[in-house]
Amino acid sequence: MIPANSFVLTHFQAFLFFAAVISIAFGFLGRRRAKARIKYILWSFFLFLAVGIGIAWAMYPFSR
Amino acid sequence: MPDEATQQPQQEVPGQPRDSGLQRERWAWAIGIAGWLLPGLGHALQRMWARAAVVFLAIGLLVVAGAAMRGNLFTSNGGDAFDTLGFVADLGTGSFYMAAHALERDGADVSHADGDYGTRFLAAAGVLNLLAALHAYEAARGRKA
Numbered sequence: 679m680i681p682a683n684s685f686v687l688t689h690f691q692a693f694l695f696f697a698a699v700i701s702i703a704f705g706f707l708g709r710r711r712a713k714a715r716i717k718y719i720l721w722s723f724f725l726f727l728a729v730g731i732g733i734a735w736a737m738y739p740f741s742r
Numbered sequence: 743m744p745d746e747a748t749q750q751p752q753q754e755v756p757g758q759p760r761d762s763g764l765q766r767e768r769w770a771w772a773i774g775i776a777g778w779l780l781p782g783l784g785h786a787l788q789r790m791w792a793r794a795a796v797v798f799l800a801i802g803l804l805v806v807a808g809a810a811m812r813g814n815l816f817t818s819n820g821g822d823a824f825d826t827l828g829f830v831a832d833l834g835t836g837s838f839y840m841a842a843h844a845l846e847r848d849g850a851d852v853s854h855a856d857g858d859y860g861t862r863f864l865a866a867a868g869v870l871n872l873l874a875a876l877h878a879y880e881a882a883r884g885r886k887a
Binding site for chain 1: 792793796797800801803804807810811855856859862863866870873874877
């Protein structure tokens with residue numbers, strides 16, 4: 679059992695958490711060698727951040 | 743003109759049953775279903791320990807975080823197509839779907855951003871597990887390693 683509201687993240691923390699977990703899973707599923715996995719994880723994580731922040735910037739003029 | 747030996751696609755190998763292709767296909771399906779029911783089990787049965795551990799932990803983390811943030815777990819009696827899609831995505835976590843129900847003692851609350859993020863985490867966990875189960879199935883068939 680988890681008490682209600684025990685795990686509160688900011689928008690950016692949730693974004694980082696999601697990007698990190700998915701990138702690591704993709705890296706291990708998609709590549710065999712350790713070096714290739716690390717490269718894939720870092721690249722995937724960077725792309726998650728770049729695309730997320732890019733979309734946020736693109737939406738900024740319409741947010742108010 | 744090719745001789746008879748090259749025309750025969752399969753030769754019987756001593757110690758190996760004739761229908762090994764069919765058995766391998768059945769084994770691959772069993773691996774895929776096991777991987778869906780318990781995240782990481784499909785890879786663990788093939789001794790891919792690192793992948794099994796990462797799949798189990800990644801999906802477990804997403805499910806626990808989603809439940810702790812009071813995300814919405816969709817049920818089969820949803821009102822529209824989006825509810826049905828959400829249910830399919832959530833059901834992708836296999837046995838963790840029941841675990842998320844048990845963890846979410848106070849039910850879903852999507853009236854704030856955390857609950858909405860939790861809903862996405864739970865759905866992403868399901869889709870990721872389906873992807874991992876498909877990967878395990880393909881590996882069992884010898885298509886991926």
